[in-house]
């Protein structure tokens with residue numbers, strides 16, 4: 197296959213696959229998808245921990261142009277989502293575009309040639325006119341900086357790198373972290389382990405998960421004309437109403453908080469345990485979690501919740517802030533991902549030798565999360581400030597994919613070789629964005645989350661309704677861009 201593709205997509209998760217499908221539909225066939233792993237799927241390939249499922253309903257967490265009436269549940273498990281992605285690749289004939297085992301290690305813009313050099317870990321270089329980065333925000337595991345971590349003698353692994361060779365049956369297991377991933381695998385470990393100790397730093401807000409299996413009859417109904425679309429639309433608008441508390445005023449979160457509080461009261465009768473599990477920040481400040489089996493797992497006799505903080509890890513034990521030493525055989529880190537630093541650590545060199553770290557010295561930012569001044573024809577999918585707390589990011593990806601195609605059409609129409617967002621347009625967009633975010637729950641909710649960078653600035657979430665983002669990215673404003681001929 198050519199090492200001079202017209203366009204290069206990095207990553208084969210929902211973003212990369214969605215981009216590839218829409219490129220083909222728009223008549224662009226000269227592209228490759230570089231994937232570091234040996235298989236496609238991104239998040240849904242990497243995260244194989246027990247209980248892994250999506251916490252957004254499947255009929256919404258899928259492409260709008262590729263509805264799947266056959267989803268087995270409202271919230272489908274990881275394997276089924278991965279199968280769905282593979283089915284999309286097959287249906288749209290994307291296989292010839294994949295290059296597996298190609299970890300992108302550097303991107304460099306050539307000012308004279310007006311193209312990009314894409315270097316991969318195996319020493320190959322691709323020369324390409326445009327790049328779409330679909331690497332996602334949540335893929336570099338973050339391990340906690342706990343003294344002695346490397347001294348631990350037993351198996352220890354991160355939720356996104358689950359070691360399936362370790363049988364947890366009958367073992368004393370420690371889980372560090374109580375985020376979106378941990379609350380899914382803790383109930384599964386609790387069933388098997390001799391003893392499970394869950395180390396919680398900050399309690400999450402958890403609401404009931406309206407999950408159920410879709411019966412064969414319901415699936416038949418879903419196949420009727422318009423049924424799957426109607427269900428998707430209904431889910432979209434239900435989720436979108438949740439945006440009110442996120443985008444308008446954190447005080448509107450009170451209803452959400454009442455739902456979560458009632459869920460906790462119902463599922464955890466012990467007042468002492470309940471107190472430990474009650475958050476002291478506004479709901480939504482961290483991701484709102486959904487689970488019906490996490491709290492019950494914590495009430496089991498073989499499970500302890502430790503909230504005193506981990507101070508040290510020793511050869512066979514974990515020490516908490518009270519000096520208590522808990523002997524364990526296995527440690528599972530459910531400690532999340534490096535988010536803003538993962539984007540910022542990439543080796544990307546744009547116009548006139550501009551490094552992405554220089555461009556982003558005050559924090560990562562882009563125009564609608566997609567383009568960044570000084571880096572022509574480089575498009576980010578799920579880039580800065582396009583994450584969500586209330587709806588499906590696949591919707592955001594689709595808006596972005598459409599925007600990228602509109603940019604390519606602008607290039608074709610004008611005969612320009614590249615487009616570079618004007619610094620003024622990017623500045624004005626981000627000033628307004630930060631002004632809006634300032635008063636919202638992620639900043640004002642009284643918690644510390646991965647949505648904020650080390651300066652406390654929100655670099656990850658979109659502050660509005662998703663239909664606002666869709667409407668504002670429907671057409672490229674040519675005046676926001678410098679066209680390079």
Ligand code: NAP
Nearest residue numbers: 249250251340373374375376377378397398483530531532
């Ligand atoms: P996360 O939500 O960032 O949770 C990490 C957990 O580890 C938090 O409880 C955190 O505590 C704790 N932690 C981090 N460093 C620690 C340390 N040094 N000592 C003690 N505890 C520490 O990570 P995640 O659960 O992997 O989820 C990340 C994101 O992935 C989610 O927000 C979500 O967007 C996505 N996700 C989605 C799904 C889905 O179903 N769609 C499922 C899983 C994940 P603090 O709260 O105190 O920081």
